[in-house]
Amino acid sequence: QVQLVESGGGPVQAGGSLRLSCVASGGAFSTYRMGWFRQAVGKEREFVAYISRHGGITNYADSAEGRFTISRDNAKNTVYLQMNSLKPADTAVYYCAVGSKYSTNRPVDYTYWGQGTQVTVSS
Numbered sequence: 001q002v003q004l005v006e007s008g009g010g011p012v013q014a015g016g017s018l019r020l021s022c023v024a025s026g027g028a029f030s031t032y033r034m035g036w037f038r039q040a041v042g043k044e045r046e047f048v049a050y051i052s053r054h055g056g057i058t059n060y061a062d063s064a065e066g067r068f069t070i071s072r073d074n075a076k077n078t079v080y081l082q083m084n085s086l087k088p089a090d091t092a093v094y095y096c097a098v099g100s101k102y103s104t105n106r107p108v109d110y111t112y113w114g115q116g117t118q119v120t121v122s123s
Contacts, residue, residue: 002027002098002112009094009117012086016121020081022096022114029077030054033099035110036070036081038092038119047105048094051079059105063089086121093118 008020020036035050049060049070058070069082079096094117097110 002032004096004098004112004114006094006096006114006117009119011120011122014087014121014123016086017082017084018086018119020083020094020096020117020119022079022081024077024079024098027098027112030074033101033103034070034072034079035097035099035103035105036079036094037097037107037110038090038094039116040092043092045095045107047107049081050099050103050105053101061105083119086119088121088123091119091121 003025004022006022012018033052036048037045038048039045047061048064051058051070051072055072067085072079096114098112099110103109
């Protein structure tokens with residue numbers, strides 16, 4: 001059983017930045033593809049970014065490309081999401097998730113999920 005704990009969310013003004021962290025425990029972190037997803041009120045959970053097991057491959061949603069950066073530190077069992085130039089449309093609960101090396105941008109590809117961290121961007 002893998003446990004994930006996200007942190008780093010909060011209120012921010014449009015144009016600002018936040019860095020989300022997700023610490024994993026209970027598993028072999030370096031063997032997992034890690035993803036970030038988000039869910040706004042009244043909307044379905046959507047893909048934000050994923051990173052391969054050793055960080056060599058990353059993939060972003062169009063909405064995140066050029067503004068967000070996913071990274072990981074396997075020595076710390078932690079995955080990060082640096083978010084810059086934030087917009088009100090980025091307001092959502094952000095979740096990290098554990099996948100396999102075959103995981104794509106679909107939530108169903110991911111097995112374990114954190115509890116989420118709220119990001120609120122004001123205009």
